[in-house]
Amino acid sequence: MTPAAPAATATSVQNFVPLAVTSSCTLSGATGSSATNLYPVTATPDDAIDDTAAIQGRINVAGAAGGGVVKLSAGTFVINGKLRMASNVKLEGSGPTTVLKAGPTFMNNSGPAGGFPIVTTAGADNTTLTNFTADQSGDTLNGNVTGRLNEYMIDVRDSLNSLVQGVHTKNPLTYSIAFVGGSTWCVKDSSTESTTNGKYVELDGIHAMNTSNGDIVGNVVDQRKGTDGDDGIAIHTYGAEDVHDVRIANNDVRGGRHGAGIDLAGGSGVIYNIDLTGNTVWGSPRGLHDAYYDGTQQIHHIQIVGNTFRNNDIQTAGGAIDFERAVRYVTMTDNTACSSGGYNLPAGTGNVNLRNTLTATCGD
Numbered sequence: 001m002t003p004a005a006p007a008a009t010a011t012s013v014q015n016f017v018p019l020a021v022t023s024s025c026t027l028s029g030a031t032g033s034s035a036t037n038l039y040p041v042t043a044t045p046d047d048a049i050d051d052t053a054a055i056q057g058r059i060n061v062a063g064a065a066g067g068g069v070v071k072l073s074a075g076t077f078v079i080n081g082k083l084r085m086a087s088n089v090k091l092e093g094s095g096p097t098t099v100l101k102a103g104p105t106f107m108n109n110s111g112p113a114g115g116f117p118i119v120t121t122a123g124a125d126n127t128t129l130t131n132f133t134a135d136q137s138g139d140t141l142n143g144n145v146t147g148r149l150n151e152y153m154i155d156v157r158d159s160l161n162s163l164v165q166g167v168h169t170k171n172p173l174t175y176s177i178a179f180v181g182g183s184t185w186c187v188k189d190s191s192t193e194s195t196t197n198g199k200y201v202e203l204d205g206i207h208a209m210n211t212s213n214g215d216i217v218g219n220v221v222d223q224r225k226g227t228d229g230d231d232g233i234a235i236h237t238y239g240a241e242d243v244h245d246v247r248i249a250n251n252d253v254r255g256g257r258h259g260a261g262i263d264l265a266g267g268s269g270v271i272y273n274i275d276l277t278g279n280t281v282w283g284s285p286r287g288l289h290d291a292y293y294d295g296t297q298q299i300h301h302i303q304i305v306g307n308t309f310r311n312n313d314i315q316t317a318g319g320a321i322d323f324e325r326a327v328r329y330v331t332m333t334d335n336t337a338c339s340s341g342g343y344n345l346p347a348g349t350g351n352v353n354l355r356n357t358l359t360a361t362c363g364d
Contacts, residue, residue: 084120
């Protein structure tokens, strides 16, 4: 299968080179909402009353006006519904102490794609989600229901120019921060964690599926505080859709017991033009891994440069980086692994394996 031609803003496979290691939206250029008009939410936090309608009402008004900043104070806001963004709207908290928390009847209704997001963009363009904590209450709710994996806690879906910055997630019952379809997006300076034990499977931290032109930069991902966590960061094709032109840089990642630190999950679509630079992957079953679910298309044009792999479980070849199937045009250089088992890159057209170091123990 020949991959579809990248969009005009994407980097072509012929000229693809790693970008500088910075925690900015360098590849995508995503800026999110440009709106400045303020629409404060007047609902009272910390009172256990459902705040969905109050917040959604301000999103709707701002969207109808052509955009705006929907501002939340510090405190906990109960969400029993599903917040849906409008184009050119910024949903902004006052920092991690602004909490959007799934309420006791959160599982009684679903979002537009049939799942259970705290907030979804659902096709809205030029959106920003920033400076708040999302709590899906997966520790107390029963999230093992039909549709659990149809939508995700922070669900950026079929949208253009989307920015997620300074968003912190907890108690997931599905993927924590996900980009599905659409293009030109960035998640930065955010965090995920999974703490439950024996309750769920498939709890990925940051997940990009059937999408392109994205940055995952400067995030802290920890899916192994409990035993239920899966991949820390996953790039995933589903069906025949490709995933391409994604930059993963400067992240601190611990993958969960069921997955890897970073997973390239191929299928009938192709994964290509992925830049992995300056990440630290630690305490995971393995560091970087390829996996295949619904097809055998070859992964190609992957840059893995200057990453660190520490104290991962597998102590044999492939504990740090493991390509189990044939790949091409993979550049794997200047990576460091300690107590992580080493590197596995099969010979293939255009593959480069140079200056990667391995020590049996970590020095600090």
